[in-house]
Amino acid sequence: MAAPIGQPRVRIPAQARAGEVIEVxxxxxxxxxxxxxxxxxxxxxxxxIIKRFEAKFDGQLVFAMDLAPAISANPYIAFPFKVEKxxxxxxxxxxxxxxxxxxTNEIKLA
Amino acid sequence: xxxxxxxTLGGAALAAGLALAQGGAxxxxxxxxxPQSGRHFATPETLAIQDDDFQNPAMLWAEEGEAAxxxxxxxxxxxxxxxxxxxxxxxxGVRARMPAYHARLNRVVTLEQQINICxxxxxxxxxxxxxxxxxxxxxxxxALQSRGMPVNVDISGPARPFFDAGERFYNTRxxxxxxRCGSCHEDNYGRSLRADLLSQGMSNGFPTYRLKEQRVxxxxxxxxxxxxxxxxxAPPMGGxxxxxxxxxxxxxxxxxxxxxxxVRR
Amino acid sequence: xxxxxxxxxxxMLALAAGGVAITLLPRPASAQLAAPTQAAIDRIRGGxxxxxxxVTLRVPPIAENGNTVPLTVSVESPMTTxxxxxxxxxxxxxxxxxxxxxxxxxxxxxxxSADTRIRLGQTQDVVALAExxxxxLFIARAEVKVTIGGCGG
Numbered sequence: 001m002a003a004p005i006g007q008p009r010v011r012i013p014a015q016a017r018a019g020e021v022i023e024v025x026x027x028x029x030x031x032x033x034x035x036x037x038x039x040x041x042x043x044x045x046x047x048x049i050i051k052r053f054e055a056k057f058d059g060q061l062v063f064a065m066d067l068a069p070a071i072s073a074n075p076y077i078a079f080p081f082k083v084e085k086x087x088x089x090x091x092x093x094x095x096x097x098x099x100x101x102x103x104t105n106e107i108k109l110a
Numbered sequence: 111x112x113x114x115x116x117x118t119l120g121g122a123a124l125a126a127g128l129a130l131a132q133g134g135a136x137x138x139x140x141x142x143x144x145p146q147s148g149r150h151f152a153t154p155e156t157l158a159i160q161d162d163d164f165q166n167p168a169m170l171w172a173e174e175g176e177a178a179x180x181x182x183x184x185x186x187x188x189x190x191x192x193x194x195x196x197x198x199x200x201x202x203g204v205r206a207r208m209p210a211y212h213a214r215l216n217r218v219v220t221l222e223q224q225i226n227i228c229x230x231x232x233x234x235x236x237x238x239x240x241x242x243x244x245x246x247x248x249x250x251x252x253a254l255q256s257r258g259m260p261v262n263v264d265i266s267g268p269a270r271p272f273f274d275a276g277e278r279f280y281n282t283r284x285x286x287x288x289x290r291c292g293s294c295h296e297d298n299y300g301r302s303l304r305a306d307l308l309s310q311g312m313s314n315g316f317p318t319y320r321l322k323e324q325r326v327x328x329x330x331x332x333x334x335x336x337x338x339x340x341x342x343x344a345p346p347m348g349g350x351x352x353x354x355x356x357x358x359x360x361x362x363x364x365x366x367x368x369x370x371x372x373v374r375r
Numbered sequence: 376x377x378x379x380x381x382x383x384x385x386x387m388l389a390l391a392a393g394g395v396a397i398t399l400l401p402r403p404a405s406a407q408l409a410a411p412t413q414a415a416i417d418r419i420r421g422g423x424x425x426x427x428x429x430v431t432l433r434v435p436p437i438a439e440n441g442n443t444v445p446l447t448v449s450v451e452s453p454m455t456t457x458x459x460x461x462x463x464x465x466x467x468x469x470x471x472x473x474x475x476x477x478x479x480x481x482x483x484x485x486x487x488s489a490d491t492r493i494r495l496g497q498t499q500d501v502v503a504l505a506e507x508x509x510x511x512l513f514i515a516r517a518e519v520k521v522t523i524g525g526c527g528g
Contacts (some may be wrong), residue, residue: 007173011164021485029170036471062483065491068474070467072443072492073324074167079478082485155435155445305522321440375439
């Protein structure tokens with residue numbers, strides 16, 4: 001059973017000028033189990049990580065990340081984005097089991 | 111509801127009355143009169159994570175606690191919000207004055223214990239296990255409402271014996287290393303112990319997101335670690351010894367701003 | 376009180392010295408890498424030879440705990456359709472497995488940069504390898520000293 005993917009947090013400015021490069025920041029609650037730890041009985045705790053993050057703007061892939069177990073628990077991911085028009089960001093986090101968490105955020109032109 | 115404030119006041123008045131009746135024990139003196147928060151012993155990178163509410167992973171716990179605040183649980187069909195309304199208002203300053211003497215129970219209770227008292231006695235809900243994620247989450251949410259306010263616990267009157275017990279625990283040498291808490295946190299702060307820079311062992315940042323644990327931990331979880339460090343036998347979390355010790359630690363940190371949720375290595 | 380105050384001040388100085396030194400001492404990217412890291416890089420580069428420059432890898436020189444080490448990687452690039460960064464691969468030279476992350480980038484970003492937090496099992500080099508849209512490769516390397524708390528529960 002995969003560990004829960006918690007409620008994501010996303011921060012982007014609600015408004016931006018056309019041509020402005022903004023920062024998109026995300027944080028999600030997840031243990032990022034490496035698969036290299038052992039439990040008290042000595043059994044290996046199976047790997048269970050968020051392995052993929054994708055950010056799409058109006059359906060277009062803007063940024064993606066492949067994560068290895070070397071990403072810290074509760075992954076923090078931030079990247080720039082050049083605003084050209086108003087639209088909607090969709091963020092997707094996918095774990096080893098293929099389960100997904102999504103979040104959406106709108107950007108308006110100032 | 112609005113009954114809560116009245117009851118709390120009642121408790122305070124009773125405590126004050128008892129203090130007068132006992133004539134008051136002499137003021138204890140702090141070994142470190144001018145305490146420094148653990149943040150003074152952290153690297154800029156760790157502080158950058160703490161000081162940015164977006165990046166601080168403990169805020170994930172605070173948000174879980176916020177959601178739990180208005181979730182109905184237990185046989186009484188109530189949530190925290192049923193009695194305490196808007197937590198951002200009613201919980202202001204609570205973390206700064208806890209642990210506190212609880213008149214009806216005639217003992218000192220920590221913030222975590224008070225939350226469980228409300229759950230079991232008023233909501234008809236089971237107590238949350240010590241240092242569990244849901245208990246740390248609601249505690250983090252409540253503590254956050256006092257951020258920046260000076261720690262200010264009341265050790266007078268009937269609370270004093272519990273304070274004294276905590277002080278005795280603090281000053282007792284224990285473990286194979288035969289050390290007291292102060293051996294590290296009073297006599298050697300600012301120095302490195304193996305690779306670790308010793309702080310004054312202040313409690314104003316708890317609950318804290320511990321980088322090592324990669325989760326929010328309660329103060330008593332940290333205290334177990336410290337007792338284990340001197341190869342001592344740690345008393346149970348949530349028990350009387352650690353509760354009194356936590357009370358004493360709050361007094362050591364008196365005046366420091368509540369920093370919860372802090373980030374520590 | 377002086378006896379207590381002195382070690383603190385010393386501690387603070389040590390800290391300041393350790394912490395403020397954000398300027399990295401980049402290592403020559405040519406220095407020998409561990410075999411698994413080299414193999415991972417070889418798989419990406421095929422026959423190409425990575426050049427130094429253009430990539431900036433920001434990691435703290437000293438990490439208090441290897442579990443959560445902030446990392447920022449950026450690449451000088453106009454990020455246009457014709458000329459942009461396609462991916463940045465990040466490796467930890469002495470972790471049990473070298474992979475940390477791959478950031479996939481597009482011109483829509485406007486700047487080639489990404490932030491995350493990584494786990495480092497010990498003091499080691501972090502390596503970033505950027506793949507540009509014209510097929511060229513750029514590499515950078517920085518050392519992080521990991522202070523694993525030997526004590527403190």
